[in-house]
Amino acid sequence: MRYLPHTDDEIEEMLAVVGRKSLDELFCSVPDACRYDGVMGLPEPMDEWQLTAHVAQLAEAMQVNHTYNVLIGAGSYHHNIPETIRTVMSRSEFVTAYTPYQPEMAQGTLQGIYEYQTLVTRLLGMDVANASIYDGASALAEGLLMGLRVAKKKAKVAVSAAVHPHYREVAKAYLEPTCYEMVELPVGPDGRTDLSGLATIGDVAAVAIQSPNFFGVIEDLETLGKDIHAAGALFITSFTEPLAYGLLKNPGACGADIVCGEGQSFGLPRSFGGAALGMFACRDEFVRNMPGRLVGQTQDLDGKRGFVLTLSTREQHIRREKATSNICSNQGICTLIAAMYMSSLGGSGLGELARLNYSKAEYFKAQLRAKGAKIVFDSPTFNEFVVEFKEDFRPTYERLLAKKIVAGLDLGKFYPEHKGRYLFCVTETAAKEIIDAVAGEVKP
Amino acid sequence: MSTTNIPGANGIIQNEPLLWEKGKKGRRGMCVPASDVPEAHFPADFQGQGVDFPDLSEVDVVRHYTRLSQWNYGVDTGMYPLGSCTMKYNPKINEKVASTPQLAAAHPMLSDALVQGNLQIMYELQEYLAAITGLPGVTVQPAAGAHGELAGMLIFAAYHKAKNSKRNKILIPDTAHGTNPASAALCGYKPVPIKSGPNGILDIKSIAAVMDEETAGIMVTNPNTLGLFETNIREIAEIVHAKGGLVYGDGANLNAVMGIINPRKCGVDVMHLNLHKTFSTPHGGGGPGAGPVCVTEELSKYLPSPRAVKEDNTYRLDYGGPESVGRVHAFHGNFSVLLRAYSYIRTMGAENLKKASQLAVLNAAYIKEKLKGTLPLAYNRPCMHECVFSDALLQEDKISTLDLAKRLIDCGYHPPTIYFPLVVHGAIMIEPTETECKEDIDQFIEVVKMIVREAKENPELLRQAPMRAKTRRLDETLAARHPCLCG
Numbered sequence: 001m002r003y004l005p006h007t008d009d010e011i012e013e014m015l016a017v018v019g020r021k022s023l024d025e026l027f028c029s030v031p032d033a034c035r036y037d038g039v040m041g042l043p044e045p046m047d048e049w050q051l052t053a054h055v056a057q058l059a060e061a062m063q064v065n066h067t068y069n070v071l072i073g074a075g076s077y078h079h080n081i082p083e084t085i086r087t088v089m090s091r092s093e094f095v096t097a098y099t100p101y102q103p104e105m106a107q108g109t110l111q112g113i114y115e116y117q118t119l120v121t122r123l124l125g126m127d128v129a130n131a132s133i134y135d136g137a138s139a140l141a142e143g144l145l146m147g148l149r150v151a152k153k154k155a156k157v158a159v160s161a162a163v164h165p166h167y168r169e170v171a172k173a174y175l176e177p178t179c180y181e182m183v184e185l186p187v188g189p190d191g192r193t194d195l196s197g198l199a200t201i202g203d204v205a206a207v208a209i210q211s212p213n214f215f216g217v218i219e220d221l222e223t224l225g226k227d228i229h230a231a232g233a234l235f236i237t238s239f240t241e242p243l244a245y246g247l248l249k250n251p252g253a254c255g256a257d258i259v260c261g262e263g264q265s266f267g268l269p270r271s272f273g274g275a276a277l278g279m280f281a282c283r284d285e286f287v288r289n290m291p292g293r294l295v296g297q298t299q300d301l302d303g304k305r306g307f308v309l310t311l312s313t314r315e316q317h318i319r320r321e322k323a324t325s326n327i328c329s330n331q332g333i334c335t336l337i338a339a340m341y342m343s344s345l346g347g348s349g350l351g352e353l354a355r356l357n358y359s360k361a362e363y364f365k366a367q368l369r370a371k372g373a374k375i376v377f378d379s380p381t382f383n384e385f386v387v388e389f390k391e392d393f394r395p396t397y398e399r400l401l402a403k404k405i406v407a408g409l410d411l412g413k414f415y416p417e418h419k420g421r422y423l424f425c426v427t428e429t430a431a432k433e434i435i436d437a438v439a440g441e442v443k444p
Numbered sequence: 445m446s447t448t449n450i451p452g453a454n455g456i457i458q459n460e461p462l463l464w465e466k467g468k469k470g471r472r473g474m475c476v477p478a479s480d481v482p483e484a485h486f487p488a489d490f491q492g493q494g495v496d497f498p499d500l501s502e503v504d505v506v507r508h509y510t511r512l513s514q515w516n517y518g519v520d521t522g523m524y525p526l527g528s529c530t531m532k533y534n535p536k537i538n539e540k541v542a543s544t545p546q547l548a549a550a551h552p553m554l555s556d557a558l559v560q561g562n563l564q565i566m567y568e569l570q571e572y573l574a575a576i577t578g579l580p581g582v583t584v585q586p587a588a589g590a591h592g593e594l595a596g597m598l599i600f601a602a603y604h605k606a607k608n609s610k611r612n613k614i615l616i617p618d619t620a621h622g623t624n625p626a627s628a629a630l631c632g633y634k635p636v637p638i639k640s641g642p643n644g645i646l647d648i649k650s651i652a653a654v655m656d657e658e659t660a661g662i663m664v665t666n667p668n669t670l671g672l673f674e675t676n677i678r679e680i681a682e683i684v685h686a687k688g689g690l691v692y693g694d695g696a697n698l699n700a701v702m703g704i705i706n707p708r709k710c711g712v713d714v715m716h717l718n719l720h721k722t723f724s725t726p727h728g729g730g731g732p733g734a735g736p737v738c739v740t741e742e743l744s745k746y747l748p749s750p751r752a753v754k755e756d757n758t759y760r761l762d763y764g765g766p767e768s769v770g771r772v773h774a775f776h777g778n779f780s781v782l783l784r785a786y787s788y789i790r791t792m793g794a795e796n797l798k799k800a801s802q803l804a805v806l807n808a809a810y811i812k813e814k815l816k817g818t819l820p821l822a823y824n825r826p827c828m829h830e831c832v833f834s835d836a837l838l839q840e841d842k843i844s845t846l847d848l849a850k851r852l853i854d855c856g857y858h859p860p861t862i863y864f865p866l867v868v869h870g871a872i873m874i875e876p877t878e879t880e881c882k883e884d885i886d887q888f889i890e891v892v893k894m895i896v897r898e899a900k901e902n903p904e905l906l907r908q909a910p911m912r913a914k915t916r917r918l919d920e921t922l923a924a925r926h927p928c929l930c931g
Contacts, residue, residue, distance in 0.1 A: 001796045003533055003724075005881035006803055014882060018809040023802040026809060027704055029673045029826045036706040041575040045793030048537050054790065059546035061561035066549035075774055076552050082474040084502060086543075088509045092726075096518030096534050098526055098858075099730040103920075104913040105853050108516035109729035112509070115463045118930040122496045128929050131730065134587035137774035145630075166774045173748070173770035174594075177601035177631040218490050249492040262774070269543075272562050273552030273775020274587065275732040287927070293730065297931070298923035300916040301908075310923040316590070316626035317864075321635050326626035329588040329720065331778075332730030340509055343463050344473030346499035352476045355486070362484035380487050409553055432480040 001045075069434045070406040073384045073425030074214070075136065075164050075240040076273055077265045080429060082344055085267050089337050099293075099329065103308040104300075109332070110307035113295040116339035123245050123342070124259045125252025126281035131293035132330040133278030136262025137167040140208060140238050141174035142280065142291045142325055143260040147206025147234045148180055149289050149324070150257075154205035156181045158233070160193040162213035164240055165414040171208075191217035191377025191386070195227050206234040206258070211251075212244050214414075215423065216361070216384025217377050225255035234258065241265055242279065243427075244382040246354030258282045267341030268334060277334040288314060291325030353428060357383040360426040360435070367439035376421055384425045386411065386418065389442065393422060396441050407438050457914055460511040462931055467500035474502065515914040516729070517858055523880055523888055527830045527861035527873025528621065528669055530699045530721035532804075535791065538724065538784035547783060552775035556760040563759035566752035566776065569786045573736055576797070577695070577715055578708030581744030583751055584736045585777040589696055592716025592735025593627035593663075596692050598769040599714055599739060599746040600660050601631045606746075606767065609688060611660040617646055618867050619668035621694050633660055640867060644670045644823035648679045661689035666710065667697045669865040669873070670823055671808060671830035673705075681711020690714060690743075698722045699877065700805055700829035703798030707738075714739045723785035734781040748772045803878035804829040807885055811874055814889045818896050822868040829877070835870025843899040843906050845870040850909035850917060851898070855891045 006014075011023065020026055046054060064070065070078060089095075093108060100106030100113075113131045120129035133139040144157045157175075159168055161184045168184070175182050183201055188194040193209055207228045211219035221237060228235045237251040239261035245251075251259045263277035264270070282290055288311070296310035316323040345353060361383045365375050368387055376386040387408070389396070400407040412419030426435060500508070518524070524531035542548065550559050570582040586592040597614075604611050614633040616624050618640055625635040636654055641647040645668065655662075662684050666674040674680070681691045693712035699722045707715050719725050720733035727733065739747060749768040750761035776782075792800065805828050812821065812831035819833035835845045849859035849872075861873040876885055898905050910916065 001792070001799065003535060003792075003879055004796065004799060004803055005879065006806075010882045011803075011806065014806055014810045018806070018813045020809075023799075023806065026802065026805045026826070027673075027701075029675055030701075030705055031675060031678065033678055034705045034710045036578075036703050036709075040703045040794040040797065042572055042789060042794040042797070045796055046790050048791075051537060051541070051787060051790055055541050055544055055547075055787070058561040058564060059544050061564060062546040062550060062559060064550070064554055064558040065546040070551045070554070072551050072553055074553050078549075078551075080475075080477070082502075084474070084506050088506055088513070090539065091510070091513040092520035092534075093513040093516040093518045094509075095539075095726045095728055096520045097516050097729040098524065098529055098531060098727045101526075101861075102517075102849065102853060102859055103918045104850070104910045104915050105517040105858065106515075106729065107914040108512035108514065111460075111462070111515075112512050113730075114929075114931070118462075118464070119497060121930045134591060134732075134778075135774045138587070138591070138772070164774065166771055169771040170774065173598060173772055174630070176769065177598060177605075179632070220490075245492065246495060247486060247492065248490055250495075253492065269548045269780075270551050271548045272550045272559070272779040274773065274778040275780045276587075276774065276778070287929070294927075294929055296923040297928040298919045300918050302916055304915055306915040306918045308918050308920050308923045310920065310929075311927060313924070317622040319626070320622075321625040321629035323626040323629075326590045326594055326623050326630055327588070328590045328623050329727070329731040329733040331587075331728075331732045333728030334732060336509070336729070339463070340505060341474075342497055343500055343508075344502070344505050345476070345497070346467070346472060347495045347497040348470070348499060349472055349474065349476055350495050350497060355483070356476065356479050358486055359479060359481050359484040363481035380490060406551070406554065406558075428477050435481075 064406060068404045068406055069430060071424050071426060071430060072406060072409045074409055074423060075262060076270045077241060077427055078270060078429050079265050079427050081267055085337055085340055089340060094333055094336060100309060107306060110295050112336040112339060114297065114307045116335040117295060119339055119342045120279055120281055123242060124281050125250035126259055127284040128287050129281040130290055131295055132335050133280050133292055133327065134331060135276035135278045136240055137170035139260035139278035139280045140167045141171045143236045143258045144171055144206060144208060146258060146289050146291060147236055150286055151205030151234060154203050156183055156201060156204045157206050158183050158185050158198065158201060158204050159208045160185045160210060162187045162193055162215060163208060163210040163238055164214050167238065190379045191215045192219050192379055193224065195224060198231050204233045206236050208236040208238055210238040212241055212382040215377055215386050216381035218248060218380045218382060221251060221254035229255065241382060243354050243357060246350035247358060263338045266338035268337055275331060275334050277331045277338055289324055292327050292330060356428050360430060361385060364426050364435045367435060368442065371439055371442040371444045373442055383427055384423060386421050386423050388421045391443060400438060400441055403437060405434060405438060458511045460508060463508060464498040467498040467504055469499050471499040471501045473500045473505040522856055523884055524858040525860045525874045525876050526858060527875040528696060530875060530877055532724055532877035533879035534724055534726035535788060538787040541787040542780045542783040560759055563752045565783065565786050567754050567759050569782055570752060572789050573717060573738055576702060577738040578706040579715060579738035580741050581739040581747050582736055583747045584782050585748045585773045586735040586737060587773055587778050588731060588733040589716060589718040589735045590623040590627055591772060592737045593623055594630055595737045595748055595772050596714040596716055597627050597631040599743055600690055602746045602769050603690060603743060604660055611658050613659040615654060615659060615662040617664065619670050619865055620663055620665045621669060621696055624663045624694060643825060644672045645674050646676055646680060648676050651680045652683050655683050655687050655689060657687055659689055661691055663692040663694060665694040665697060667700045667828035670832050671827040672823065672825055673828055677710045696721060697829060700801055702801040703794060704801055713743060719781055719785040724788040725781045725784040732778040732781055734778045800878045807876040807878060807880055811876055811885060811889060815892060818893050830873055830875035832868050833872040834868050838899055841899045841903055843903055845872055847906040848895055851895045851906045853910040854912045857888060
């Protein structure tokens with residue numbers, strides 16, 4: 001076996017040193033009643049070439065593969081990924097390193113994360129960003145728990161119903177065994193969160209709004225933020241599509257206290273939903289309540305700049321049960337990938353790409369409207385929007401699937417009131433011909 | 445050994461500024477496609493002022509990250525004997541499998557019929573992990589070990605709630621993993637610390653004395669963080685079960701015992717595994733990992749949803765019933781990590797996984813035996829995959845564990861885990877893993893012996909170390925006192 005370097009002679013030699021007669025004898029401290037009976041029921045081992053052939057078969061079993069145009073976003077976006085990222089970010093010095101506990105031999109990872117933190121604060125208009133949470137959903141859950149810690153003595157959090165349904169499910173699971181309650185805020189006919197009931201809820205530590213929200217609608221964060229603060233609650237914003245902030249006013253400028261979202265759009269493949277990247281940022285005054293790792297700048301004995309993990313007294317290995325979170329391993333390499341993506345685009349490139357995504361979606365809307373379809377929410381959207389067709393869309397969906405186009409996501413599973421309506425997403429990867437092909441199949 | 449003749453310690457170290465200290469406005473490092481649609485008007489009310497990212501060329505970016513990578517040390521660079529972290533070799537074929545275009549391009553919200561390949565992999569991986577742990581219910585959703593612990597604690601809470609049993613405490617030994625108390629606390633459990641016995645393992649009496657009907661159960665790391673097998677695990681599990689509690693097995697140290705022990709037979713009800721440790725997926729400088737959770741048949745209904753199931757040769761996602769604790773991840777966890785672990789298990793098979801555990805233990809036992817005259821052993825018992833020494837001898841020369849660790853950097857090694865577990869003073873926790881060959885281990889042993897000699901003969905070499913890394917010793921106190929978290 002090529003990963004196991006020991007020869008039989010070496011095993012004998014080493015056993016002699018440790019005073020054992022066999023490999024089995026190394027486990028003399030294990031009682032018989034704890035032992036595995038027989039051999040583990042696993043398939044026979046495969047060599048590299050057999051495995052490659054096997055994986056090719058599995059790949060073939062994917063009816064929708066990389067040659068399809070998948071016009072679904074909903075928390076996972078298809079953007080172009082430059083080859084530089086695959087090549088440089090697969091360097092094993094990055095990939096095969098552990099968490100940077102020995103900073104002098106992990107300055108690559110540490111400077112890389114410090115740069116990531118900085119770019120994220122600039123993107124979101126916040127003071128501090130951490131070194132990542134697992135994904136956008138767990139970032140929201142952590143954000144809500146942080147809001148409860150900061151607010152102290154309040155028992156509720158309110159979350160917009162236009163927040164990604166899976167994110168709300170995760171938040172609910174995290175809060176379930178605690179004494180805290182999560183209430184949902186309704187969505188108005190314009191596709192935006194309706195805050196009018198907030199005052200009657202009472203005891204609310206924090207309110208979470210996603211923008212662009214699950215329907216692609218850009219929330220009026222500035223107004224919402226003012227109302228939420230006026231109600232005495234912290235303002236948490238969430239996002240699934242960070243590219244939008246190449247164009248939109250950032251959450252910090254709109255008064256957000258905590259911002260948590262998904263960074264997959266920045267250089268990570270969809271990969272069936274993971275590896276993802278939970279981005280997490282807050283205002284300076286809350287940093288001691290922040291979950292997760294932080295990298296900070298310092299200097300070495302010669303006064304030379306360097307980077308270390310810092311403020312770890314918030315964390316599980318020091319603070320134990322009083323830690324701000326239990327998170328330990330996070331999404332390390334994904335932060336470097338996102339930072340490389342952000343720096344490859346640059347400020348001007350980010351704006352240009354965001355504008356292109358916006359224009360594609362507007363063009364798509366116009367083509368669908370021309371066919372008599374209704375764009376359900378007329379508020380501004382980013383690269384996603386909800387469509388209602390005159391007739392059952394399913395047959396059209398099937399025809400498009402045969403043309404290797406996955407035409408949107410039926411919202412019925414998530415919002416029964418929107419059954420039969422479809423959430424569409426177009427990014428820079430959707431050519432005009434594809435958009436035209438979809439519109440072309442829609443019966444006027 | 446002279447300072448110029450240290451294995452692995454030479455090299456060119458380039459300087460490289462921060463991203464925003466280089467570049468020029470107007471440069472671009474990647475293509476933005478030309479637009480093929482009319483430019484749409486964006487409402488000014490919502491428009492931001494543009495993001496202040498540096499503009500860099502493709503070469504700027506590539507060189508930047510290449511240089512950064514060269515300041516790092518990975519498993520591919522050399523031995524990485526970090527105790528409790530299982531830094532084994534990360535096979536390259538796994539990377540290729542994870543990037544298979546058909547699998548990696550899959551959108552997580554596609555309907556089941558369109559993604560049969562990915563569902564088959566999820567399903568089969570669940571089955572393999574069930575076979576390895578003896579626990580038949582498996583979720584692969586948790587994204588890291590601590591995330592698996594949280595999922596496990598959510599299952600504990602759901603189980604007790606269904607039984608109408610109010611429990612607010614949990615037993616956590618001092619030799620358990622550091623994340624355990626924080627994971628339990630997230631579910632409202634107050635950790636009750638349990639002292640390990642004089643021989644480094646739990647004794648039955650200390651559990652019997654505190655286990656009661658207000659206690660949800662126990663979280664045991666086995667082998668524990670001293671590298672010792674908890675010999676009394678079955679008796680402990682019986683005590684916990686008799687009081688209506690559950691047993692959580694922290695599987696972070698599974699690399700010692702694959703195919704050798706059966707966690708189910710040990711009385712474990714819930715167990716997470718770290719695919720980024722035992723199953724060879726790379727750690728990425730801090731993630732992504734994966735922390736699948738395996739449970740007994742009885743607890744399966746509480747597992748997070750959805751899970752992959754197989755019916756009539758097709759695969760689908762099953763969303764479970766109302767008892768499920770729900771979702772812990774937006775989609776299916778770190779799927780790309782699952783692909784790598786799948787690839788590893790298919791490459792290894794049952795016999796080689798068992799052999800891997802045997803060799804991991806052999807390597808650790810060998811280091812323990814060879815170094816026990818040089819450094820004081822914390823507990824002189826048969827060790828599993830790691831061995832733990834104390835700083836008692838170093839202290840005589842006013843040398844700290846940290847000094848020894850930093851000197852190892854100069855000698856071309858990643859240091860072991862230090863100052864953990866807390867029960868050992870100045871702990872030095874060495875986990876070589878099975879993928880280190882005998883001559884590399886012999887060389888490591890020689891280097892540790894050399895450093896311990898240096899501690900007497902030339903202690904400044906240790907106190908000033910590292911001298912040959914990218915930076916000299918970094919001031920962590922300064923970083924914490926005056927936080928500078930972004931530039």
